[in-house]
Amino acid sequence: MPPVIETRALTKRYGSRTAVDSLDLKVQPGCVFGLIGPNGSGKTTTLRMLLDIIRPSSGQALVLGTPPRSGGPALRRRIGYIPGDLRLSSRARGRTVLEHFAQISAPVPAGRVETLAERLGLDLSRPVRTLSKGNRQKLGLVQAFMHDPDLLVLDEPTSGLDPLVQREFLEMVAEVRASGRTVLLSSHVLSEIQQSADQVAVLSLGKVVAQGDVASLRLNRLRHVRASLAPASGTEKMLENELAAAGLRGSVTWQAGTARVRGTLDGGVDAFIKVLARHRILDLSVEEPDLEESVLQLYGGPDAAARDVQKGPG
Numbered sequence: 001m002p003p004v005i006e007t008r009a010l011t012k013r014y015g016s017r018t019a020v021d022s023l024d025l026k027v028q029p030g031c032v033f034g035l036i037g038p039n040g041s042g043k044t045t046t047l048r049m050l051l052d053i054i055r056p057s058s059g060q061a062l063v064l065g066t067p068p069r070s071g072g073p074a075l076r077r078r079i080g081y082i083p084g085d086l087r088l089s090s091r092a093r094g095r096t097v098l099e100h101f102a103q104i105s106a107p108v109p110a111g112r113v114e115t116l117a118e119r120l121g122l123d124l125s126r127p128v129r130t131l132s133k134g135n136r137q138k139l140g141l142v143q144a145f146m147h148d149p150d151l152l153v154l155d156e157p158t159s160g161l162d163p164l165v166q167r168e169f170l171e172m173v174a175e176v177r178a179s180g181r182t183v184l185l186s187s188h189v190l191s192e193i194q195q196s197a198d199q200v201a202v203l204s205l206g207k208v209v210a211q212g213d214v215a216s217l218r219l220n221r222l223r224h225v226r227a228s229l230a231p232a233s234g235t236e237k238m239l240e241n242e243l244a245a246a247g248l249r250g251s252v253t254w255q256a257g258t259a260r261v262r263g264t265l266d267g268g269v270d271a272f273i274k275v276l277a278r279h280r281i282l283d284l285s286v287e288e289p290d291l292e293e294s295v296l297q298l299y300g301g302p303d304a305a306a307r308d309v310q311k312g313p314g
């Protein structure tokens with residue numbers, strides 16, 4: 001089967017700034033494809049080019065087999081889109097706004113809007129401009145999903161949503177995938193992509209710095225850790241050495257018989273936790289780093305890409 005999205009050397013320049021630099025993407029049918037990268041890495045610009053909201057400076061794209069530029073309304077009807085900067089300020093009620101969108105999208109099955117609204121916990125009777133940011137985002141999601149499009153293009157879809165709604169959203173994405181349809185999802189939140197995507201491309205300064213399946217990119221191997229321990233007496237000196245051997249890069253400070261451990265682990269938490277478990281653990285936190293840090297750590301930073309961007313033609 002041909003890819004649902006294919007780009008070749010897709011590039012967008014704004015003056016001397018190259019927002020998207022020679023992007024080659026292939027998104028296969030039935031796949032959830034995650035586009036991840038720090039703020040400003042070119043995710044939104046890429047999605048906008050695929051929807052013909054902006055035109056590329058050079059390169060090509062095919063979406064559902066059609067160049068976005070010539071696809072027109074017929075192509076748009078097959079796509080569900082939520083923009084990253086969703087702005088809805090109508091006096092009309094949510095239901096009315098969705099009815100308006102339904103006239104330009106493909107037909108919406110009866111009861112579909114209500115089912116989606118209920119799943120996301122959205123009150124359709126409220127005037128849109130009185131909705132909170134999160135509730136507007138829910139309205140945007142209903143609008144993107146309601147006509148069962150062949151392709152969903154979702155730009156930072158969970159921004160402003162609380163964790164329960166985020167989970168419901170991830171289930172909706174899984175259902176789309178199970179039905180053989182395709183999702184292209186942008187995010188700067190690593191965990192969201194890890195939970196939902198089959199394939200990912202990591203963008204940094206407009207360039208793809210890594211592409212592949214989620215597991216093989218090993219973006220999640222870095223962890224920030226903090227712990228407070230009451231070491232068994234006589235083991236204080238050993239503790240620092242053991243933690244270092246378990247992969248901790250950081251510090252151990254002592255205060256009234258308590259060890260405060262702080263630092264970064266690269267390559268798994270197992271050995272670290274096993275060292276801790278020999279002592280009384282008073283407190284423990286293990287956190288994933290932000291995406292920027294993961295990208296920098298794994299791919300040596302965007303310096304090379306930055307140099308290319310800076311020397312790009314104006």
Ligand SMILES: Nc1ncnc2c1ncn2[C@@H]1O[C@H](COP(=O)(O)OP(=O)(O)OP(=O)(O)O)[C@@H](O)[C@H]1O
Pocket residue numbers: 014017018019020037038039040041042043044045046084188
């Ligand atoms: N209309 C524009 N004019 C000039 N520069 C722009 C324009 N749109 C985007 N850029 C620049 O292009 C780069 C990529 O921006 P883009 O919005 O695509 O990134 P992003 O990965 O979606 O980031 P974010 O997560 O912050 O939305 C940024 O440096 C941005 O400042």
